[in-house]
Amino acid sequence: MRRFIITLACVTILVSATLLFLNAKTEKGLLKTLNETKQYPKEAENTSEEGKAEQTSHKGKQPNRVDSATNETKRKSSFLVCIDPGHQANANLEQEPIGPGAAETKNKVTYGTTGVTTGKPEYVLNLEAAVILKELLEKKGIQVVMTRTSHDVDISNRERAEMANQNKADLFIRIHADGAENQDTRGFSVLVPGQNNPYTAKIYEDSFQAGQMIVHRVSEKNYTLLGNGLFPREDLSGFNWSRVPVILLELGFMTNPEEDLLLSNEKYLSDLLLQVAAGVADYASH
């Protein structure tokens, strides 16, 4: 009996030792596995770092999304608007052709008008309006690129149109304000390319439709329109160089004392642009 107990004890000790040994090995194995697992995130991190770098470089390239098939696919998923806040701090009166292959030339960028009441230069109002419109469009899921975000630039009207082309914008919106000799003249309007212009034959119809939809939305809220609100123009370099549908908003007359004040009233301007954004959204989904 005693022998049996001793044998049992020995067997128990042996089994325990074996189990302990095996456990230690398993733990080692477990640790090893853990270490290996730990390495995975490291590698994954590296990969995502590369991905990140790639993403960042894509992001950096976004304003000129012309060279990447991936970006092209991305872009198609949402409507893209290129906004051009008209003019800049200093005019550039050098000449450029009014359209591709044209002998006739025009100033690269003119001074624009000035508020008779506010004294505000048009290029300042145009950028203020552009920033508001950008936000309103983005809220509607529309992507926006801008030709300028500061006043201290030198970008000709041709170059602005080419920026819209390079970005393959679905709509190029130029923002301006009007001026007239007669201070009584007032009202919002949209300029569109003319029907009989060889430079804009391909984009005339879409541009006209976008303009019409915007004017319709603005007229819904009883804003003063200039005439019927829609004016074809054949003489604008910014239209003639554009290969994407293009319109030009004339927000109102800065030479009309009352309208000049209204355009510098943030609520008035935002409400007006809200209607413009609704018109753009109509066009985007038509």
Ligand SMILES: [Zn+2]
């Ligand atoms: Zn202007």
